[in-house]
Amino acid sequence: MKYISCIHLEHGITFFSTSVQICCISSHPGGGNITQINNYHGELINWDELFANRKIMRENIKNGIVPEKCTGCYYLKENEWNSDNYIDEVLIGHFTHCNCNCIYCYTEKDKKFFNANKTYNIYPVIKDMIDKKVLSKNATITFGGGEPTILKEFEELVYLLLDYDVYNIRIHSDGIKYSSAIEKGLKLGKITLITSVDSGTPEVYQKIKQVPCCEQVWKNLARYAKTKNGLIRTKFVLIPGVNDSLSEVKNWLKKTYEAGITNVAFDIEDNWFKEHREKIPQYVYVICDFVFECYRQYGIDTCELYERASNLKIDRENRLK
Ligand code: SF4
Ligand code: SF4
Structure with a gap:
């Protein structure tokens, strides 16, 4: 059945520092930011519960009830969406520390706070997604944040994803710190590196x-x-x-x-x-x-x-x- 939805509503997850959301898109009239789990600090996710909630949302969407926060979003399109339980759009953005000071960054408001802001280790959560076969090998994994290369678990996490054979890893890095894991992923053709100069x-x-x-x-x-x-x-x-x-x-x-x-x-x-x-x-x-x-x-x-x-x-x- 064809209906209007989006890749994130169907199979997306976004990790922020204290919440899990569906996506990180916010410039459209509806404003985005649909929260899935509040007060989140890196706990393993109850996937049965998450997919049960998605199912309810999907049924609503099929009946034309798209979340208000999606109003006007250009990601919405009519498609024959797959209703299986898997995740294939992941944004890893749970960290706020950075070795750069862009004047337009949200962290500019209080650099000291955002650089000292304690973050959780996301490695076990991603490993759990892999072990439970929740993460599709066709997934797009995007690192935003913060600067990912200075994240403690970054190199190990990228190697984990490369070993799992995910082939579409997008990394937003300021390019100040060189990363061997990024170099390996680029060599394998599995990483897209985006550096905002x-x-x-x-x-x-x-x-x-x-x-x-x-x-x-x-x-x-x-x-x-x-x-x-x-x-x-x-x-x-x-x-x-x-x-x-x-x-x-x-x-x-x-x-x-x-x-x-x-x-x-x-x-x-x-x-x-x-x-x-x-x-x-x-x-x-x-x-x-x-x-x-x-x-x-x-x-x-x-x-x-x-x-x-x-x-x-x-x-x-x-x-x-
Ligand atoms: S329609 Fe837009 S705001 Fe809604 S989940 Fe999709 S990307 Fe996010
Ligand atoms: S590189 Fe990114 S996270 Fe770091 S200050 Fe610039 S915009 Fe913010």
Whole structure:
């Protein structure tokens, strides 16, 4: 039976520092953030209970009752959804500590707190998902957070997933700390590494990241790129008023290519986007269109649009209809 749902509602799970949610998508009108378990600190999950709750939700969705928090989300689509009990969309985002200081990060509010914030060890939970055959081998596992490479269990966890033969592991890392597990996963072609550099010059990098690591990050990225097999994307989060010049964007594309990387990702700063969504200045469209349309001129093969950039495109298309 075909019905409107989304990959996360059907088979997703997101681990945050004190809760388990269905997804981490939040820029659409409904606001997202559907909680599954509150006050969560790394306990093993009762999967029978979780799947029983999913079943109730699925039946509601089949009857056209989609959670209010999903309203307007572009992930919703009509499909022949599989109702078996398994998880194949996992976001690991239970940690908030980082070795970088991006001005747009939610941790910027209180860096000291977020860096000291105690987190749980997620390794046993993922191992349990594997042992109980809850985790599909076709799963997409995404690391967000925080900086994953400085997580205590990170290397062991990535090796566990590689051994289990999961082949779609997406890691958002700032690229400051080099990781042998990432290198191995890239060599095996099972990891996508996304590093947000947000700049094409050291000056703007410093202004945004507030750490003197620009050169080191590009050096690490070039080293990862030598593995050839895996997918690496450098990312640019457009922050109007900070890195919003075409020359910065062009330098970013150029530096990416020079590092041996041919894939990028693009987004717009979350708070700014939410505030200006109904009134995007023309020059922001010009920069976005340049990225959407001209990245190939720099030897780049693909440009993945993240949540806000996708919303910007969809909003404009809808307005033009
Ligand atoms: S529809 Fe959007 S908000 Fe709702 S679960 Fe799916 S991704 Fe999350
Ligand atoms: S790298 Fe990520 S987690 Fe770290 S400060 Fe930047 S946005 Fe925040």
